[in-house]
Amino acid sequence: MITIYKPTKEEWIGLIKRPIITTESLNESISTVLKQVKDKGDVAVENYTSLFDGVQLKNFRVSKQEIEEATTSVSQEIKEAIKIAASNIKKFHQSQIIQEEKVETTEGVNCWRKSVGIEKVGLYIPGGTAPLFSTLLMLTIPAQLAGCKELILCTPCNKQGKVNEVVLYAAQYLGIDTIFKIGGAQAIAAMAYGTETVPQVYKIFGPGNQYVTKAKELVQAEGVAIDMPAGPSEVLVIADEVADADYIAADLLSQAEHGTDSQVVLVTTTRQKISEVTEALEKQLEELPRKDLAIQTLKNSLMIELSTIEECIAFSNAYAPEHLILNIENAEKYIDLVINAGSVFLGAYSCESAGDYASGTNHTLPTNGYAKSYSGVSVDSFVKKITFQKLTKQGLKNIGKTIEVMAEAEELIAHKNAVSIRLKKLSNE
Numbered sequence: 001m002i003t004i005y006k007p008t009k010e011e012w013i014g015l016i017k018r019p020i021i022t023t024e025s026l027n028e029s030i031s032t033v034l035k036q037v038k039d040k041g042d043v044a045v046e047n048y049t050s051l052f053d054g055v056q057l058k059n060f061r062v063s064k065q066e067i068e069e070a071t072t073s074v075s076q077e078i079k080e081a082i083k084i085a086a087s088n089i090k091k092f093h094q095s096q097i098i099q100e101e102k103v104e105t106t107e108g109v110n111c112w113r114k115s116v117g118i119e120k121v122g123l124y125i126p127g128g129t130a131p132l133f134s135t136l137l138m139l140t141i142p143a144q145l146a147g148c149k150e151l152i153l154c155t156p157c158n159k160q161g162k163v164n165e166v167v168l169y170a171a172q173y174l175g176i177d178t179i180f181k182i183g184g185a186q187a188i189a190a191m192a193y194g195t196e197t198v199p200q201v202y203k204i205f206g207p208g209n210q211y212v213t214k215a216k217e218l219v220q221a222e223g224v225a226i227d228m229p230a231g232p233s234e235v236l237v238i239a240d241e242v243a244d245a246d247y248i249a250a251d252l253l254s255q256a257e258h259g260t261d262s263q264v265v266l267v268t269t270t271r272q273k274i275s276e277v278t279e280a281l282e283k284q285l286e287e288l289p290r291k292d293l294a295i296q297t298l299k300n301s302l303m304i305e306l307s308t309i310e311e312c313i314a315f316s317n318a319y320a321p322e323h324l325i326l327n328i329e330n331a332e333k334y335i336d337l338v339i340n341a342g343s344v345f346l347g348a349y350s351c352e353s354a355g356d357y358a359s360g361t362n363h364t365l366p367t368n369g370y371a372k373s374y375s376g377v378s379v380d381s382f383v384k385k386i387t388f389q390k391l392t393k394q395g396l397k398n399i400g401k402t403i404e405v406m407a408e409a410e411e412l413i414a415h416k417n418a419v420s421i422r423l424k425k426l427s428n429e
């Protein structure tokens with residue numbers, strides 16, 4: 001990891017950059033994928049699946065039989081874990097559904113909002129490096145709670161053209177059977193434009209690598225809504241002198257193993273912690289099946305010594321990490337200082353994996369600095385909030401003059417007339 005001791009503020013601001021491919025070359029290649037899928041539909045999806053995933057697909061809809069077979073081969077232990085995680089995710093997301101009150105802004109003028117589920121949503125479940133069935137729970141549960149009617153899933157398949165069995169089991173568990181075995185930018189394009197096989201959706205959700213994330217960004221510019229830029233995983237750990245170096249190393253590695261385009265960061269108030277964590281990383285890496293991948297990620301990653309916890313949090317706010325772990329004493333004391341982060345883990349025992357799988361919060365979160373302006377996925381992401389209003393005769397009389405004055409000042413006389421014509425008739429009653 002790149003290690004910097006006591007950098008000045010100017011120096012640490014210069015350190016804030018993610019290890020993602022230069023935008024121009026990525027823009028160009030992904031724009032081509034999108035255009036081809038838009039123009040040629042299924043044929044282009046097949047071609048790109050062959051090129052990027054190394055598999056020739058004739059039919060990319062997962063069959064009922066494939067779902068049933070997967071369901072029988074998943075172990076009871078995994079089924080039980082999915083049940084517990086799904087229950088916690090459901091509990092946490094259910095608490096987000098709040099009935100808003102009608103508001104009488106002026107006597108006889110009532111305004112309110114109603115949440116309506118987005119009718120057609122496309123959920124992307126990553127599967128290049130690992131089959132993230134946990135993401136299926138994180139997207140499907142809030143979509144169902146929001147009342148979305150049509151849910152379709154895209155996820156990459158293996159070289160034999162099969163989708164991971166636990167992904168299929170999780171889909172079956174939640175009652176989803178419209179699943180397409182396609183991944184990458186071609187899957188995003190298929191959901192954005194529709195093809196002969198894949199239905200077009202109104203909004204696309206889900207995390208993915210830099211190709212998936214770029215594709216989402218580009219289709220958004222064409223009017224297809226997306227949840228947010230949820231790209232390669234990140235974690236920033238802030239540690240004090242009492243933090244356990246083994247825990248810190250484990251948390252850093254938990255995100256480093258996602259992919260080489262990820263980044264992990266340690267910011268600490270003690271130089272000693274940097275050497276302890278370096279040692280712990282070396283030990284733990286030896287045990288990791290994805291050691292090579294994690295080593296690559298660590299090369300893109302940072303360890304920084306700063307003077308105070310407040311300064312560490314200021315760095316984190318400037319970096320705006322997807323995940324922030326405050327592995328410090330009295331972590332709750334610092335909550336109000338945190339301004340930019342996707343999801344925050346407080347204290348020594350709140351490991352980031354808890355949020356990835358089972359604590360209940362959503363793991364689909366903004367990356368690449370977007371935590372400055374975006375929230376993670378929630379039930380809100382799956383609804384539109386439609387406003388309603390009802391004015392009584394008296395309500396219009398009470399507010400009419402205000403509307404007339406404002407419309408006239410904007411030189412929009414037809415607007416004014418819509419009120420005046422009614423007030424005139426009412427004055428004759």
Ligand SMILES: NC(=O)c1ccc[n+]([C@@H]2O[C@H](COP(=O)([O-])OP(=O)(O)OC[C@H]3O[C@@H](n4cnc5c(N)ncnc54)[C@H](O)[C@@H]3O)[C@@H](O)[C@H]2O)c1
Pocket residue numbers: 048049052053125126127128129130132135156182183184185207208209210211212229230231232233234258259261262322363364365366367
């Ligand atoms: N931010 C979040 O909320 C969040 C949550 C979970 C996972 N993630 C991230 O999601 C990502 C998952 O990535 P993944 O690769 O494992 O799976 P993925 O499903 O996102 O991507 C796999 C697809 O990438 C395409 N691809 C591969 N090489 C390509 C190339 N050279 N050009 C164009 N397309 C190419 C292939 O078609 C393949 O199907 C990781 O980076 C992980 O950190 C983020």
Ligand SMILES: N[C@H](CO)Cc1c[nH]c[nH+]1
Pocket residue numbers: 132134135232233234255322356363364365
């Ligand atoms: N850490 C990922 C979000 O960046 C989510 C995940 C899924 N499975 C394991 N981890």
Ligand SMILES: [Zn+2]
Pocket residue numbers: 233254255258356
């Ligand atoms: Zn993770």
